[in-house]
Amino acid sequence: MNSTAIENNYNKLKARAEKNLGSLENKTVIWVGTATCGRAAGAVEIKKFFEEELQNNDLEAQVLETGCMGHCYADPMAIISKPGFPPLCYGYLDEGLVKRLVQDFIKGDDPCYEYALVALEPNDIFPTFEDFPRGLHEEKIILEHCGFIDPEQIDHYLATDGYAALARALMMGPDKIMEEINNSNLRGRGGAGFPAGLKWEATKKAEGDIKYVICNADEGDPGAFMDRSILESDPHLVLEGMIICAYAVGASKGYFYIRSEYPQAIKQLKRSIKQANEMGLLGKSILGSGFDFDLEVFVGAGAFVCGEGSALINSMEGKMGMPEHKPPRLAVQGFRNRPTALNNVKTLCYVPYIISKGADWFNSIGTPGNPGTAVFALAGKVANAGIVEVPMGTTLRHLIFEVGEGIPRDKAFKAVQIGGPSGGCLPESALDIPIDFDSLQEAGAIMGSGGMVVLDEDDCMVRIARFFLTFTQQESCGKCTFCRLGTKHMLDILTAITRGEGEMESLELLSELSEDIKVGSLCNLGKTAPNPILTTLRYFYDEYKAHIEEKRCPALMCPELIAYFIAPQKCSKLCNVCVGSCPVEAIYNRDDGLKAIDQEKCVKCDNCLKACPTDYNAVIKVSPPHLVKEMEEAM
Amino acid sequence: MSEKITITIDGKEITTDTEKKLLWVALDNDIYIPNLCAIREEERPYAGCRLCFVEIEGLEEPVTSCTQPVTEGMVVKTRTPQVDRLVKTSFELLLSDHRLQCNKCPKNKACELQKIARERKLKLKSKRIKHLERTFQIDDSPESFALDPSRCVLCNRCVWVDRNVAKAGCLGFSYRGINRIITTFNNVELTKSACTQCTLCVEACPVGALYFKE
Structure with missing residues (x-):
């Protein structure tokens, strides 16, 4: 193979990217996180506010978009990098704060430290992520660039050594790649943890005139959003992993199977594929190596079951999304009955890093048998919801209480739900279990693709x-x-x-x-x-x-098993808030001016409990419902 | 190329060809294994009814015999506590969604469900699993036959013959999960669909869902 040509072609691309990015040096740049999580919190408006405010003040600064850095609890977020200051990250942005930052920091020289979350580079003034428990426990491999580069520009990816692993892989040849992936003990991140090397090997060895590589981006677990975040924040990383996989197994065509509920990720992927084609990183003779590979996006119609391999294939072939008995395995007889390597988004993301840094490096992270990191979408009753990446073997306790900073509002931890609808709920006693494929399965849950929902005392199991x-x-x-x-x-x-x-x-x-x-x-x-x-x-x-x-719901959550009650000793004659909050006029004024609930009319909507001012906290829930009668009689 | 091999089913030694599926080897040798969805000619079994479980020595869990290719020296048991338990649950689940009025059903005494119940000594009315009450519309538009979804076990046999033998392409599945039904494209009456009234699907139906009117 023509190694020098590949190296030269890659170096040219990288040099061009670095030159293009050089224009950002010594300039003030504002990066707004506009992945779906940011957008939901209003990031698109925040970007507009920045642009308007800069224009109104005649200030020169570039406003760029970036993906999600995993701290979704603080959305909308922005990074401001101004020469002379470390890049600073701000969260919980609104119009007022944007105006203040532009006035004080961009125009003036006051970085408003009281609003800054962290600095992104070590400095003498302000703490960085590493100075917080989360930063200490997190070890970012595949999320390294998420939220810190512009996913819309391939140059940003190239400048962070992007596609260097592809160039290296093309020079190594398929057999060496297979050896490296096998030695890395990389396990599929879709949930089951099947060794990726074995899967690739089977596809490589299977007979077929055409072979396919498919990326399974049909992330469907309720509460899981890791794959979406990566696809929106660092799409070229997934592309690079796909191309390396295709080269290793001898595939000439690849597909992204992505659910239609991810419009932003679909847009990002399509753009990335176009850019990679233009740069010669996809298509005919990639980087001059003689290897041809095409990529296409296939948008699923939104069935959870289509995340299952054989149902995914059926769906791509235009049939009903319905699983088939296996074997034959997809690696032997997959899409259009041809050998097909089907990989999860995250699995593919590790590939460029393994090729660049080697299997030994990968094995040095995590635990034996479960090397690498685990990416979780931390959600539910946890203070710092978002996307986290920790080494395999980290305990659940560390992840929830250190990285996630525990349960908000002083509530007690009850359980953690791992692995979505296929997983299980683990109690307090299981919190010291190390996070890896085998330990979680033993406890009755599964690693799954990375959804993790924390539940507190108010959740009924x-x-x-x-x-x-x-x-x-x-x-x-x-x-x-x-x-x-x-x-x-x-x-x-x-x-x-x-x-x-x-x-x-x-x-x-x-x-x-x-x-x-x-x-x-x-x-x-x-x-x-x-x-x-x-x-x-x-x-x-x-x-x-x-x-x-x-007939009692201990968490006071099941509507049929609870009743609402207004404690007269706490209620005030001077307040009428609950009366107004009730949609069915179940709350009335007693003769003495205090409030009470007509249990016949009450629909248990929870409005009165939320509306009652904290000064009184007079509305309480009881279970079983008949307790209300006893309480009323006791008064 | 297939070669002769010997396997043992319930202690009986059987000589057969490789590449055959276990279910058919057993049935051909007068060893009954419950089944509804199996089709001999189909290379890739549907494996949807989950009734043909057997235990194979060396395998931890029971497997469906319709998908299991036979191999030399294979030792099979069609009745073990675990197999019986799975078949019982699967059967009870199917019956929980099946309108049970055998005396009014044209397939009475020729019904595969009755046969399974007889062979495995299972009750048609389950004590532990509640019967699901659902309403369906009977399509009796064809001249000689009708389709009653309330008796359908969704075995796919009618769909298979419709597509692979009759080549009419009139029947298919609609909806997901518990709402799944056999129906025509756009849910129209059979006579308004591509149906040729060849009645092959009626002959394929193991129960009384597709039945001759007289």
């Missing part, structure tokens, strides 16, 4: 199980008996329990059905659907029992 079952039951394709009918019956039983209509015998049936569905279902959607039930039964049996035997 029966309802949580019911929430996930509602999801799987709706998303079941309906092909096989266990999943189609089994999930329906399990959901019916759970619904009855949350309404106080459950029986203790139904718990037995629930675990019997769970065990049978786990073994008997055709695909992994069905096989893992009982996990939320099995883990909550295992760790929170008492809550099920309270619902059934006492």
Whole structure:
């Protein structure tokens, strides 16, 4: 192979990128995080405010877009890098703060430290991410550039040594790449943790005139948004991993299977593919190596089950998104019956780093058997929600209480739900489990693709199980008996329990059905659907029992099992807020001017509890509902 | 090229060809394994009914015999506690969504569900699993037959013959999960669809969902 030509071609691209980026040096640049999480919080307006304010003040500064740096709790965010100061990151932006920053920092020289979150470079004045617990525990590999480069410009990626791994891989040749990936022990990040090397090897060895590489970006777990964030923030990293994979297994065509609910990521990917084509990083003879590879985006129609490999293939072939019995494996007989390597977004992201830094480096991170890092979308009742990347083997306790900074509003931790609808809920006692594929599976959850929802004392575990079952039951394709009918019956039983209509015998049936569905279902959607039930039964049996035997919801969450009550000793004659907040006129003035609730009319909407001023906190929830009568009589 | 091999099913030694699926080897040798969706001619089994479980020595969990290729020396058991438990649950689940009025059903005594119940001593009415009450519309537009979705077990057999033998392309699935039904394109009556009324689908139906009117 023509190594010098590849190296020269790459160096030319990189030099050009660096030259183009040089124009930003010694200039004030404002980077606004406009990934979907930022947009939802108003980042597009924030960018507009910056531009208007700069124009109004006749100031010269460039406003650029960047992706998500993982600190979604502080959105909308921006980084301001002004010569003479370390780049500073600001969060919780609004119009007023933008005006202030432009006036004081861009125009003047006061960086408004009181509003800054962190500095991005070590300095003597202001702390950096590394000075906080989260920074200490986090180890960023694939998220390294997310939120710090402009995903719309390929030059930004090239300037951070982007595509250098591709050039290196093209010089190494497919066999050496395979050796490196095998030695790295990289496990697929889609959930099951299947060794990526074995998968690639099988595709490489399989016979076929054409081979395909597909990136599975059908991220569908409720509460999971890691893949979206990476695709929006650093799309070229995924592209680079795809091209290297294609070269290693001998594929000539690749597809991104991405769900239609990710319009921003789709736009970003299409743009990136176009840019890579223009630069000679895709298409005919990539970097002059003689290797041809084309990439295309395939937009899924939004079925969760299409994240399952064989259903994904069916969907791409224009058939109903329905899983098939395996074997044959996709690696042997996949898309259009040709050998197909199907990889998760994150798996592909590790590939360029492994090629650049070597398998030994990758093995030095994480634990033996589970090398590398784990990327989680931390959500739910946790102070610092967002996207985090920690080395494998970090304990759940570290992740939730150090990286996520614990539970907000002084509430008590109850459980953590890992792996979405296929995963399980782990209690306090399981918090010292190290995060890796095998340990989590042992505890009854799964690593999954990275969704992690933290639950506190106000969350009812029966309802949580019911929430996930509602999801799987709706998303079941309906092909096989266990999943189609089994999930329906399990959901019916759970619904009855949350309404106080459950029986203790139904718990037995629930675990019997769970065990049978786990073994008997055709695909992994069905096989893992009982996990939320099995883990909550295992760790929170008492809550099920309270619902059934006492008709009591310990977390005061199930509407049928609670009642609202206004404590007269706390209520004030002078306040009428709750009366106005009630949508059904269930709250009335008693003869003495205090308020009370007509239980017949109450729809348990929770408005009065939220509306009651904290000075009084007079509205309380009780369970079981009949307690209200006793309390009223006791008054 | 297939070669002769020997396998053991329930203690009975059987000589057969490689590349055959276990279910058909068993059935051809008078060993009954419950099944609804299996089609001999289909290379890639549908594997949807989840009734044909067997245990194979060396494998941890029961497998569906319709998808399992036979190999030399394979030792198979069609009745073990774990197999029986899975088949019972699967059968009860199917019946929980099946309108049970056998005496009014044209397939009475020729129904595969009744056969499974007889062979495996299973009850048609489950004590533990609640019956789902749902309403469906019967399509009796064709001259000689009708489609009653309330008896359908979604085995795919009618869809398969419609596409692969009759080549009419009239039947297919609609909706997901529990709402899934066999229907025509755009949910129109059979006579308004591509249906040629060849009745092959009626003959393929293992239960009384597609049935001759008289």
